[in-house]
Amino acid sequence: xxxxxxxxxxxxxxxxxxxxxxxxxxxxxxxxxxxxxxxxxxxxxxxxxxxxxxxxxxxxxxxxxxxxxxxxxxxxxxxxxxxxxxxxxxxxxxxxxxxxxxxxxxxxxxxxxxxxxxxxxxxxxxxxxxxxxxxxxxxxxxxxxxxxxxxxxxxxxxxxxxxxxxxxxxxxxxxxxxxxxxxxxxxxxxxxxxxxxxxxxxxxxxxxxxxxxxxxxxxxxxxxxxxxxxxxxxxxxxxxxxxxxxxxxxxxxxxxxxxxxxxxxxxxxxxxxxxxxxxxxxxxxxxxxxxxxxxxxxxxxxxxxxxxxxxxxxxxxxxxxxxxxxxx
Ligand SMILES: Cc1cc2nc3c(=O)[nH]c(=O)nc-3n(C[C@H](O)[C@H](O)[C@H](O)COP(=O)(O)OP(=O)(O)OC[C@H]3O[C@@H](n4cnc5c(N)ncnc54)[C@H](O)[C@@H]3O)c2cc1C
Numbered sequence: 001x002x003x004x005x006x007x008x009x010x011x012x013x014x015x016x017x018x019x020x021x022x023x024x025x026x027x028x029x030x031x032x033x034x035x036x037x038x039x040x041x042x043x044x045x046x047x048x049x050x051x052x053x054x055x056x057x058x059x060x061x062x063x064x065x066x067x068x069x070x071x072x073x074x075x076x077x078x079x080x081x082x083x084x085x086x087x088x089x090x091x092x093x094x095x096x097x098x099x100x101x102x103x104x105x106x107x108x109x110x111x112x113x114x115x116x117x118x119x120x121x122x123x124x125x126x127x128x129x130x131x132x133x134x135x136x137x138x139x140x141x142x143x144x145x146x147x148x149x150x151x152x153x154x155x156x157x158x159x160x161x162x163x164x165x166x167x168x169x170x171x172x173x174x175x176x177x178x179x180x181x182x183x184x185x186x187x188x189x190x191x192x193x194x195x196x197x198x199x200x201x202x203x204x205x206x207x208x209x210x211x212x213x214x215x216x217x218x219x220x221x222x223x224x225x226x227x228x229x230x231x232x233x234x235x236x237x238x239x240x241x242x243x244x245x246x247x248x249x250x251x252x253x254x255x256x257x258x259x260x261x262x263x264x265x266x267x268x269x270x271x272x273x274x275x276x277x278x279x280x281x282x283x284x285x286x287x288x289x290x291x292x293x294x295x296x297x298x299x300x301x302x303x304x305x306x307x308x309x310x311x312x313x314x315x316x317x318x319x320x321x322x323x324x325x326x327x328x
Contacts, residue, residue, distance in 0.1 A: 002047040008056045012181040012216055018052045019212040023202065028052055030214060032076060032115035035107055040120060044129045060216065063088070069222035075114025075215050082113060092220065094229035094248055098170035101233045104240035114215045117168055118207065121161035122242055123151060134159045134203055148306040153313065155269035159198035160306065162267045163206060168195060169248035169266035170231050171218060172274055179217040182210060195271035206270065226252050228327045232319050243267035245312050247319045251327050258282045265299065268312055275299040287328045292321045
């Protein structure tokens with residue numbers, strides 16, 4: 001590992017000032033729980049001169065409920081604390097289930113919410129220090145014609161990574177807002193707009209976060225009454241693993257009929273993949289066999305599997321059916 005200077009700012013503004021201002025300047029990186037960053041350093045995927053440790057900034061490790069029932073989660077809240085929070089489990093099961101599905105107990109004890117949303121791709125070409133793929137400034141996505149069992153079936157190109165975060169689809173489904181701090185102040189971005197496709201923004205990044213911005217807090221608005229929610233994830237290894245596919249669903253029923261639904265797919269696209277046409281198809285319908293079949297077809301419409309990941313299409317349709325059956 002390349003030697004680096006460790007800096008321990010005590011305010012968000014100070015931390016943000018220690019970060020680079022120019023796109024492409026990799027001289028400093030933020031450190032939260034270190035579960036992803038340390039691996040990147042050890043594998044020479046990033047070689048910053050400075051590590052800016054967020055852990056001395058007070059107030060970022062709190063889970064707070066507003067009088068209106070909204071929830072604010074500090075970026076340094078651990079996945080374990082989020083998964084174990086009694087009120088989160090009761091009122092926002094989608095979030096507790098997503099946090100609980102991440103990695104192993106050790107990873108959840110150290111990993112933070114902010115780090116989870118900003119973690120880098122798991123594609124093994126990206127993770128191999130010798131493969132200079134598109135995500136590392138190369139000219140080619142090696143997964144496209146290479147080993148692509150774990151890659152994108154939706155929204156891919158020119159890079160075919162999938163976003164690895166389990167929390168991200170759940171927060172998009174909940175309509176969460178992300179509070180970003182920089183030396184110039186704060187701005188608010190909807191979770192849905194935070195993540196980008198490789199074809200939309202900078203292919204070297206997965207979010208709209210500027211180099212000197214820090215994710216400070218996540219605000220989940222108070223859910224409209226009657227919301228039921230769940231996060232279902234399919235993983236190859238049950239002890240701990242990244243998702244092969246996942247589905248985050250928030251639903252409001254009116255008797256036996258769907259009043260409203262928000263549905264976001266995970267691990268099938270470079271960003272959490274909201275399926276608005278499938279949501280619209282369910283409005284006003286009972287969740288009978290025809291509706292469940294139709295919603296799966298609509299959600300996966302436009303999927304373009306690569307050579308080794310066609311299995312994600314039926315797998316994801318199955319997860320959608322299971323999630324909706326569970327909630328109804
Ligand atoms: C073996 C293993 C299995 C895993 N399984 C899963 C899984 O099943 N599901 C899943 O979702 N994840 C999984 N992960 C990923 C893990 O959950 C994340 O790496 C972890 O949550 C990152 O949190 P951290 O606090 O350790 O982040 P760090 O490693 O400290 O940071 C991660 C990245 O985010 C940046 N960053 C950190 N905090 C902020 C912030 N507040 N604002 C802006 N940028 C920030 C850092 O600069 C870095 O690039 C796994 C990881 C491992 C090693």
